Amino acid sequence: MLKTAVKVAVIEDDLPTSNQLKGWIESACPGIQIDQWFSRDEAEAAIACENYDLVVLDIELGRERHAGVAIINAINKQQAGTPVLVVSAMPAAIYRSIMKALDAWDYLQKTTFEESDFIDTFLEILRAVKERKQVRSADNPVPAAADELSMDPLRQRSPVWRGQRINLPLTAQRILAALFASRGLVVSYEDLYEVVKSGRNRDNIRKHISTIREAFREIDDNFDCIENVPMRGFRWSDSSNYHRKN
Numbered sequence: 001m002l003k004t005a006v007k008v009a010v011i012e013d014d015l016p017t018s019n020q021l022k023g024w025i026e027s028a029c030p031g032i033q034i035d036q037w038f039s040r041d042e043a044e045a046a047i048a049c050e051n052y053d054l055v056v057l058d059i060e061l062g063r064e065r066h067a068g069v070a071i072i073n074a075i076n077k078q079q080a081g082t083p084v085l086v087v088s089a090m091p092a093a094i095y096r097s098i099m100k101a102l103d104a105w106d107y108l109q110k111t112t113f114e115e116s117d118f119i120d121t122f123l124e125i126l127r128a129v130k131e132r133k134q135v136r137s138a139d140n141p142v143p144a145a146a147d148e149l150s151m152d153p154l155r156q157r158s159p160v161w162r163g164q165r166i167n168l169p170l171t172a173q174r175i176l177a178a179l180f181a182s183r184g185l186v187v188s189y190e191d192l193y194e195v196v197k198s199g200r201n202r203d204n205i206r207k208h209i210s211t212i213r214e215a216f217r218e219i220d221d222n223f224d225c226i227e228n229v230p231m232r233g234f235r236w237s238d239s240s241n242y243h244r245k246n
Contacts, residue, residue, distance in 0.1 A: 007033045011043045013061045028119045040067040059088040164219045183236040
């Protein structure tokens with residue numbers, strides 16, 4: 001739980017669903033401030049004057065089938081970097097990629113997830129919120145090296161390597177973030193299991209690592225910063241310190 005006050009908006013036109021989401025959040029984070037909005041107009045008015053740490057959002061509000069898209073655009077314009085968790089009945093196969101393109105954090109399709117899935121995702125976002133606040137409050141932040149990876153924990157699809165965006169699936173991004181956050185240290189397979197939602201086995205982790213390496217090498221043939229540590233896991237090492245090809 002965050003030590004500083006956290007303000008969350010739940011934007012959902014169905015009252016029972018809105019109250020259910022609010023209850024789940026309160027059970028996981030007692031004392032958190034939650035504003036409930038039920039229409040696009042209410043939500044956009046609130047976003048214009050309130051600074052939310054996190055927004056839980058339905059796409060379809062009342063008769064507006066894509067009201068949520070307009071709201072996300074308003075958030076990106078007025079509160080850039082605010083993470084959005086989309087909870088919608090719209091088919092995930094179609095809308096997840098659309099929401100990712102809008103920099104939504106994640107997409108949960110109604111009736112296909114459990115309370116635990118929602119809470120796990122919600123708490124993951126709060127941890128990223130805390131990480132960003134800690135970075136911003138640092139008195140003397142260390143500037144990144146010119147060739148260092150740049151990641152914002154609250155912006156999906158945004159890792160940048162040497163000035164170029166890296167195209168990675170969400171799970172691969174989470175693994176990359178875990179490695180980079182502990183750069184120089186071994187991140188065990190068990191630790192990496194905590195950042196994937198399915199396929200918690202070594203073969204699956206290795207496949208994600210392979211995907212990450214391939215994505216980097218599409219823009220940098222000499223990328224070699226992810227080191228295999230036999231029987232233990234993986235380590236992010238600065239390219240200046242690690243030259244062995246994998």
